[in-house]
Amino acid sequence: xxxxxxxxxxxxxxxxxxxxxxxxxxxxxxxxxxxxxxxxxxxxxxxxxxxxxxxxxxxxxxxxxxxxxxxxxxxxxxxxxxxxxxxxxxxxxxxxxxxxxxxxxxxxxxxxxxxxxxxxxxxxxxxxxxxxxxxxxxxxxxxxxxxxxxxxxxxxxxxxxxxxxxxxxxxxxxxxxxxxxxxxxxxxxxxxxxxxxxxxxxxxxxxxxxxxxxxxxxxxxxxxxxxxxxxxxxxxxxxxxxxxxxxxxxxxxxxxxxxxxxxxxxxxxxxxxxxxxxxxxxxxxxxxxxxxxxxxxxxxxxxxxxxxxxxxxxxxxxxxxxxxxxxxxxxxxxxxxxxxxxxxx
Amino acid sequence: xxxxxxxxxxxxxxxxxxxxxxxxxxxxxxxxxxxxxxxxxxxxxxxxxxxxxxxxxxxxxxxxxxxxxxxxxxxxxxxxxxxxxxxxxxxxxxxxxxxxxxxxxxxxxxxxxxxxxxxxxxxxxxxxxxxxxxxxxxxxxxxxxxxxxxxxxxxxxxxxxxxxxxxxxxxxxxxxxxxxxxxxxxxxxxxxxxxxxxxxxxxxxxxxxxxxxxxxxxxxxxxxxxxxxxxxxxxxxxxxxxxxxxxxxxxxxxxxxxxxxxxxxxxxxxxxxxxxxxxxxxxxxxxxxxxxxxxxxxxxxxxxxxxxxxxxxxxxxxxxxxxxxxxxxxxxxxxxxxxxxxxxxxxxxxxxxxxxxxxxxxxxxxxxxxxxxxxxxxxxxx
Amino acid sequence: xxxxxxxxxxxxxxxxxxxxxxxxxxxxxxxxxxxxxxxxxxxxxxxxxxxxxxxxxxxxxxxxxxxxxxxxxxxxxxxxxxxxxxxxxxxxxxxxxxxxxxxxxxxxxxxxxxxxxxxxxxxxxxxxxxxxxxxxxxxxxxxxxxxxxxxxxxxxxxxxxxxxxxxxxxxxxxxxxxxxxxxxxxxxxxxxxxxxxxxxxxxxxxxxxxxxxxxxxxxxxxxxxxxx
Numbered sequence: 028x029x030x031x032x033x034x035x036x037x038x039x040x041x042x043x044x045x046x047x048x049x050x051x052x053x054x055x056x057x058x059x060x061x062x063x064x065x066x067x068x069x070x071x072x073x074x075x076x077x078x079x080x081x082x083x084x085x086x087x088x089x090x091x092x093x094x095x096x097x098x099x100x101x102x103x104x105x106x107x108x109x110x111x112x113x114x115x116x117x118x119x120x121x122x123x124x125x126x127x128x129x130x131x132x133x134x135x136x137x138x139x140x141x142x143x144x145x146x147x148x149x150x151x152x153x154x155x156x157x158x159x160x161x162x163x164x165x166x167x168x169x170x171x172x173x174x175x176x177x178x179x180x181x182x183x184x185x186x187x188x189x190x191x192x193x194x195x196x197x198x199x200x201x202x203x204x205x206x207x208x209x210x211x212x213x214x215x216x217x218x219x220x221x222x223x224x225x226x227x228x229x230x231x232x233x234x235x236x237x238x239x240x241x242x243x244x245x246x247x248x249x250x251x252x253x254x255x256x257x258x259x260x261x262x263x264x265x266x267x268x269x270x271x272x273x274x275x276x277x278x279x280x281x282x283x284x285x286x287x288x289x290x291x292x293x294x295x296x297x298x299x300x301x302x303x304x305x306x307x308x309x310x311x312x313x314x315x316x317x318x319x320x321x322x323x324x325x326x327x328x329x330x331x332x333x334x335x336x337x338x339x340x341x342x343x344x345x346x347x348x349x350x351x352x353x354x355x356x357x358x359x360x361x362x363x364x365x366x367x368x369x370x371x372x
Numbered sequence: 373x374x375x376x377x378x379x380x381x382x383x384x385x386x387x388x389x390x391x392x393x394x395x396x397x398x399x400x401x402x403x404x405x406x407x408x409x410x411x412x413x414x415x416x417x418x419x420x421x422x423x424x425x426x427x428x429x430x431x432x433x434x435x436x437x438x439x440x441x442x443x444x445x446x447x448x449x450x451x452x453x454x455x456x457x458x459x460x461x462x463x464x465x466x467x468x469x470x471x472x473x474x475x476x477x478x479x480x481x482x483x484x485x486x487x488x489x490x491x492x493x494x495x496x497x498x499x500x501x502x503x504x505x506x507x508x509x510x511x512x513x514x515x516x517x518x519x520x521x522x523x524x525x526x527x528x529x530x531x532x533x534x535x536x537x538x539x540x541x542x543x544x545x546x547x548x549x550x551x552x553x554x555x556x557x558x559x560x561x562x563x564x565x566x567x568x569x570x571x572x573x574x575x576x577x578x579x580x581x582x583x584x585x586x587x588x589x590x591x592x593x594x595x596x597x598x599x600x601x602x603x604x605x606x607x608x609x610x611x612x613x614x615x616x617x618x619x620x621x622x623x624x625x626x627x628x629x630x631x632x633x634x635x636x637x638x639x640x641x642x643x644x645x646x647x648x649x650x651x652x653x654x655x656x657x658x659x660x661x662x663x664x665x666x667x668x669x670x671x672x673x674x675x676x677x678x679x680x681x682x683x684x685x686x687x688x689x690x691x692x693x694x695x696x697x698x699x700x701x702x703x704x705x706x707x708x709x710x711x712x713x714x715x716x717x718x719x720x721x722x723x724x725x726x727x728x729x730x731x732x733x734x735x736x737x738x739x740x741x742x743x744x745x746x747x748x749x750x751x752x753x754x
Numbered sequence: 755x756x757x758x759x760x761x762x763x764x765x766x767x768x769x770x771x772x773x774x775x776x777x778x779x780x781x782x783x784x785x786x787x788x789x790x791x792x793x794x795x796x797x798x799x800x801x802x803x804x805x806x807x808x809x810x811x812x813x814x815x816x817x818x819x820x821x822x823x824x825x826x827x828x829x830x831x832x833x834x835x836x837x838x839x840x841x842x843x844x845x846x847x848x849x850x851x852x853x854x855x856x857x858x859x860x861x862x863x864x865x866x867x868x869x870x871x872x873x874x875x876x877x878x879x880x881x882x883x884x885x886x887x888x889x890x891x892x893x894x895x896x897x898x899x900x901x902x903x904x905x906x907x908x909x910x911x912x913x914x915x916x917x918x919x920x921x922x923x924x925x926x927x928x929x930x931x932x933x934x935x936x937x938x939x940x941x942x943x944x945x946x947x948x949x950x951x952x953x954x955x956x957x958x959x960x961x962x963x964x965x966x967x968x969x970x971x972x973x974x975x976x977x978x979x980x981x982x
Contacts, residue, residue, distance in 0.1 A: 032410070033715075036722050067763065069817045072829065076814055079832050080741045106715070112599050157830045195599065293711075376875065380866050387854050646850050647863065649812055650911065653836035656867040740832055744839075745813035748850060 029123075029190035031110060033102045040095035041180045047088040048173040051081035058166035064158065078162050082150050085169060089143045092176070096136050099183070103129075104291035104299065112195035117288030119198035120190075128186040135179040142172050144311050145318055152323055152332055160326045168322075220273055220371060227269045230262040234309075235348055241316070241341035247334055252317060255341075259313035263306060270302060270355055276370050277358035298354055305351035309344050316340040377656065381663035395728075396672045403676025403724050408683045411716045415684050415706040422709075424597055428462070428568035432584065435593045442563035449567070451587045457571050457580045463564030465550050467557035469522035476509065478520065478546045480553030495532065500549050503528035507535065508543040520546065523558025644739040645747025654740040661736050665729055673725060677717070684708075757918055757950055759809055760785040761977075762826075763818035766804050778804045780975030781818070788918075789945050791965060792952045795980075796972035802954035803847055805972065806921040809952070810842045811835050822919075840868075843912035845922040847954075849904040851911075853897035857888060860896050861911045868915070882914040885940060901928035909937055913944065920944055922953040931962070939964050 054077040063071050103121065108114040111123045121129035146168045153161040237255040241248065271287045278295050279286075290299030316337045323333040363369055374382070385392045432452065433440045445463045452461040465480035481497060481504075498504050503518050519527045534542050548556065559565065571580055581594050644657055652660075685706060739747055764782040767775040778801040786792045794802050807813045809820050811827060820828035827838045843864075851860045861882055865875040883889045886906040891899065899907065905928055912920060922941060926934035938953075942965045945951050960969060969980040 032719050036719075067815075067817055067819050067826075067829070069765075069767075072814060072817060075829060075831075076741070082831075083740055105711075154831055154833060157825065157834045159831050376866055376870065376872050379872055383859075642850075643852055646852060648836065649810070649839065649844050649846075649850070650864040651836075651840035651842075651915070652863075652867050653840075654832060655836075743813045744811070745807045748812070748846075 029107070029110070029187045029192055031102070031107060033098060033106050034187055037095045037098045037102065038180070038183060040091045040098070041176070041183060044088040044091035044095065045173065045176045045180055047084045047091070048169075048176050051084040051088075052170060052173055054078065054081045055166040055169040059163060059170060062163040062166070064160070064162075075159070075162075078159070078166070081166070081169065082154065085143075085146060085150060088172075088176075089147045092139055092143050096140055099132075099136060100291075100303075104288055105293075110192055111190065112193070113198060114196050115198045115289075116286060116292055118286055119196045121288075122196045122198065123190045123194070124186040125189055128182070128189055132179075132182045132186045135175065135182050139172070139175045139179045141311065141314060142168070142175055145315060145322075146172060148315050148319055148336065149322060152319070152329060152336065155332055156326075156329055160329050161323055164322055164325075223265065223269050224273065226265050230258060230265055231348065231352065233258045234262045235345065238341045238345045238348065242338055242345060244338075247320075249320070252320065252337065256313060256317035259309065259317075259344075263310055263313075266351065266355075267306060273371075274355045274359055277362050282370055301350060301354055305347040305354075308347040309351075312340040312343045312347070316344070377659055378663050381660050382667060384660070384664050385667055392668050396668050399669060399672040399724070399728060400676045400679065403673060403720055404679035404683065406724055407677060407680030407716065407720045410719050411680050411684045411708075414712045414716050415708055418709045418712045419706045424600055427597055427600070429571045429597050430569040430581070430584065431595045432567040432569055432588075433565075433593050434588075435591050440566075440593070442559050442565060443567060445562055445564050448564070448588070451589070452567055452569055452584065455580060455583045455587050458569055458584070459572050460570045462568040462570075464566055464568050465553045465557065465559060466565050467522065467553075467559075469520045469546075469556055471509065471518065471520055471546070473509075476520070476544050476546050478522070478548055478553055478556055480550035481547045482550050494534075494547075498528075498531060498547055498549050498552075500552060501529060502531045502549065504532045504534065504547040505530050506542045506545040507533065509533075509546065518546065520556060522556040524555055526552070526556060528552070641739065641742075641747045642749070644736065645742075645744050645749075648739060648744045649748065654736065657736040657739060662729070669725055669728060673720075676724075677720070757788045757823055757948075758785055759919065759950055759952070760821040761805075761809065761818065762821055764805075764808065764815050764820065764828075765817045765975075766801070766808055766813070767816045777975055779808070779815075779977075782975075782977045784970065784977050784979075786950055786952050787968070788950045789948045790951075791942060791945055791963070791967035792950070793960065793963070793967045793969045794952065794954045794972055794977070795957045795960065795969065796954075800972045801975060802972055803923050805977070806844075806923050806952065806954050810844050810919070810921045811839045812844070840915075841917055842919040842921060843915065843917035845905075845908050845912045845920075845925045847923040847927065849908040851896040851899075851904055851907055853895065856893055856895055857899065857907050858883065858892040860907055861914050864911060864915050879910075879914055882910040885913070886910045886937070902930070902933055905929060906933070906937065909940065913940070916947070918949050920949055920951045922951070922955075924955055925953060926955070926959070934959070935962065935964060938962075 054074075058074055058078050058081075061070060061074060103117040107120045108116055111119055114120055114123060124132070146165060149161055149165045149168060153159050153165055234255070237251060237258060240251055241255060244251070267287075270290075272285050275286070275290060276282050276284065278290060278298055288299070289295060290302060291297060292299075319333045319336055319340075320330060323329045359369070432443075432448075434443045434448075435441070443463065449461045449463060452458055467478055468475050469478050470476070481494075483497060494504065503520075505518060509518070516530045517527050518530050519525070528546075528548065534545070534547075553559075554561065554563075557565070569584070581596070584594055585592055647657060648654075685708065761782045761784050764779055765777065766779040767777045770776040782805070794805065796802050804813070808815050808828065811820075811830075815828050818828075819826040822838070827835070830838060852863065855863070858876070858879055861879040862875045865878060870878075880889065880892065883892055886909055888903060888906050888910065891903060891907075896904065896907065905925060909922075909925055912922070920941065925941070926937050929937065938959075941951050941953060957971075960967075971978050971980050
């Protein structure tokens with residue numbers, strides 16, 4: 028078993044969040060089953076009062092989940108490695124957890140944040156209007172979240188319980204074992220760097236244009252939102268792959284060190300935080316931008332508010348994308364200007 | 373500079389000066405206690421890291437089924453230098469002997485291959501029959517002699533004392549002439565305790581181990597600097613986590629005490645009800661509580677942090693080292709790195725400040741959903 | 755602004771002993787217009803305070819709605835209900851002053867969260883204090899005041915923001931005839947700026963009203979219109 032005060036903080040935050048979610052579940056179930064907004068009878072008024080309580084509990088659970096997720100990433104990238112012999116960054120920590128365990132942990136945490144973010148946006152939208160027209164939909168969404176929160180908590184415990192602090196890991200071997208030949212190292216999924224760079228440029232331009240179009244458009248454009256979602260879904264993996272396999276070389280100043288976690292280290296100026304932070308913002312806001320108008324289409328007033336929120340989401344995506352591009356690409360451009368060649372020749 | 377709500381919050385504190393003072397004092401001492409418990413192991417760990425950075429990349433020892441045994445210097449150096457990537461090899465003569473107050477570490481030193489830590493504080497090297505001692509070793513003899521017992525019993529003339537700030541590990545160290553050290557430890561002529569090996573690149577420490585082991589005709593055991601750091605860190609952090617677990621109930625109990633005592637008068641639900649009836653929103657009330665508690669908590673956090681820093685790094689370190697580690701003599705000087713300080717501050721914030729702030733906000737959050745009429749009912753009964 | 759408050763099928767019940775519910779207001783339907791004095795009378799325990807509190811957003815109805823300008827304010831969610839209360843000035847039967855605050859600070863209380871400067875809040879509160887002739891008590895602690903003075907402070911506190919809706923629960927119960935007349939005149943003055951003024955009081959005061967009023971009687975949970 029692996030022990031660290033930070034792990035204690037992460038698990039405590041997750042438990043409190045789960046308790047809050049469970050406490051709100053019963054009211055959410057009642058709300059989902061018996062919500063009658065046109066009626067002013069005692070059951071409906073009682074549900075309205077209790078739904079407000081669930082909203083507060085849910086918000087507290089949301090911020091606790093965000094807090095625990097940030098601590099988890101901070102711990103994996105910068106803190107836990109020092110307790111595991113041979114681990115130099117998050118790769119070593121993940122290796123110590125077992126690759127499957129760490130992947131599951133990150134997936135569950137991501138899924139939980141995604142669902143909670145959507146619920147939080149819906150709840151915010153709901154509270155903007157005096158009639159709270161989205162209460163029943165948010166209640167249904169709320170009912171899904173505790174299940175994922177349980178899985179996340181269980182996986183956090185299982186992953187860290189699996190670490191044997193005295194058993195050394197070989198951090199770099201994990202990174203370098205990904206390829207056996209130099210040709211292999213220069214390709215991603217069998218396709219060369221040139222293909223991925225081209226794909227990244229095309230998709231970045233497309234995403235940027237669509238985000239700007241959605242940000243400036245005064246009318247509803249569901250088609251563009253759909254296209255934006257597709258491009259976002261393509262851009263995120265392509266951006267991650269090109270970052271780790273191509274652009275990271277200019278941060279590390281070493282070729283073929285395809286490590287996604289070393290970017291978080293202080294020796295690389297902690298660039299992983301803004302870079303992955305930008306990817307997180309684009310992912311979350313992209314999801315919100317696509318889902319929110321679909322879930323809030325019952326009422327014209329709330330739909331308009333949802334569209335306003337979509338414009339803000341497009342705005343955030345634009346800024347996050349610019350931040351990502353600047354931080355990811357700038358070292359490569361500086362290298363090219365300084366040495367006259369690209370690192371890969 | 374301050375808005376109306378902040379001025380109102382400050383006025384609120386002045387309305388109950390003793391309660392606010394009590395909260396501030398309790399919080400300051402709590403932060404100092406918890407901070408010290410978290411900071412001290414961190415400081416030891418950071419010191420260890422600093423010291424380990426100055427140690428050789430790899431320590432190599434000869435082993436047999438009975439444990440470790442001395443290495444023949446000439447053959448060992450030859451075998452180690454034959455490995456590609458090894459930059460320097462230094463045979464070391466050291467061991468544990470009995471001093472007047474308990475076990476001490478004895479080390480044979482000569483100008484060639486003097487460890488970096490000792491290069492600066494040493495003005496001269498010990499000749500035969502002479503000793504240079506660490507800061508923590510007390511000499512009971514007014515003539516300045518030090519009796520030591522290992523393979524033989526011998527008394528040495530103390531010619532110099534290493535300065536306090538040299539290093540944590542020179543605290544109980546006795547530096548002798550290499551021949552004296554060999555005799556005292558019981559090493560045969562031409563043998564060393566182990567080899568200190570430096571490699572070309574930090575990352576090669578692990579990669580070179582198999583080549584190094586294969587280069588020796590007898591079984592050897594190697595420990596890299598990184599492994600040492602990891603083993604110590606793991607131990608310290610597990611200790612810290614267990615310490616934190618045992619500390620949490622005490623801290624929570626105290627927080628609850630503080631919260632209950634404070635809220636009894638400061639956070640009366642009926643007052644909140646009246647404020648809400650007068651047009652205060654939940655947000656306004658939360659902000660008021662937040663400002664009020666920040667005005668009290670921020671100075672407490674600053675003062676508590678200073679106090680725990682003073683206890684760990686200042687004159688208070690004497691008592692602390694004696695309490696935690698049983699060091700009766702003067703404690704070694706400890707280091708603190710930025711990362712360590714930030715981690716401890718975050719932990720203190722998480723364990724201490726967050727619960728106190730949460731206790732301050734709880735009545736306001738409770739008031740958010742409660743009926744204002746129900747909140748005020750208490751005032752009606754007053 | 756020509757506002758009105760409507761109670762639509764309004765019922766309020768409280769859970770009593772042995773988890774039995776006690777109905778206080780039963781299916782009330784009434785509209786209180788702006789610019790007129792609305793007086794609600796009734797025996798002790800009839801539910802006058804509950805009705806005022808429900809309309810002012812201090813308590814939720816068990817069923818039915820309170821509608822203001824076509825908006826069911828009683829069903830609004832927390833943050834919106836907080837905003838609704840900002841438009842209302844409430845005078846409690848038991849005054850509910852904050853006892854550790856001075857008279858002036860009590861009157862400043864509704865102004866603090868509105869974002870005005872301290873000096874503005876202070877000058878407005880002093881003006882309100884002068885209206886109720888309590889300026890000379892500004893620095894005294896609220897718990898050192900007499901019953902009548904407390905009621906005057908509570909009235910000044912309710913009127914300091916010049917609200918569009920005023921709910922007064924027995925505002926003159928502890929005052930002599932002269933003070934009582936002055937305070938009622940002050941409330942009548944508010945109807946002049948088209949505010950909705952609803953006063954819950956005893957029937958004995960009806961003969962001594964300084965102007966016309968719409969009178970209602972609340973009994974056995976039902977509200978009946980008496981006379982203009």
